[in-house]
Amino acid sequence: MTDDELDEYYDSLRGWFGEPWPSPEERAPVCEDDAYRRETPVGAECMYCEVPVAAGDRGMIVPHLGGERATTVMHVDCMLRAVVPGYEIPSKKSTK
Numbered sequence: 001m002t003d004d005e006l007d008e009y010y011d012s013l014r015g016w017f018g019e020p021w022p023s024p025e026e027r028a029p030v031c032e033d034d035a036y037r038r039e040t041p042v043g044a045e046c047m048y049c050e051v052p053v054a055a056g057d058r059g060m061i062v063p064h065l066g067g068e069r070a071t072t073v074m075h076v077d078c079m080l081r082a083v084v085p086g087y088e089i090p091s092k093k094s095t096k
């Protein structure tokens with residue numbers, strides 16, 4: 001594969017699923033583009049919390065490099081918690 005073909009291939013794998021976040025009116029750049037909106041990968045394990053994605057979850061799909069799977073999925077809250085210091089998952093916070 002050429003680099004361009006490889007880019008195209010990875011582009012076809014990546015995406016986001018569920019409702020746009022933080023809200024449908026105010027979308028984060030990563031979920032702005034409906035062209036990358038994918039079917040929710042129900043049952044696929046989140047790379048952070050290892051809990052399978054359920055219908056209604058929000059998250060991202062990224063190409064998985066090296067290994068038997070083509071993609072890796074993650075809940076958007078798990079992803080934010082990993083990259084934003086002090087980020088708390090809103091749903092968990094509200095149940096306290």
Ligand SMILES: [Zn+2]
Nearest residue numbers: 046049075078
């Ligand atoms: Zn997760």
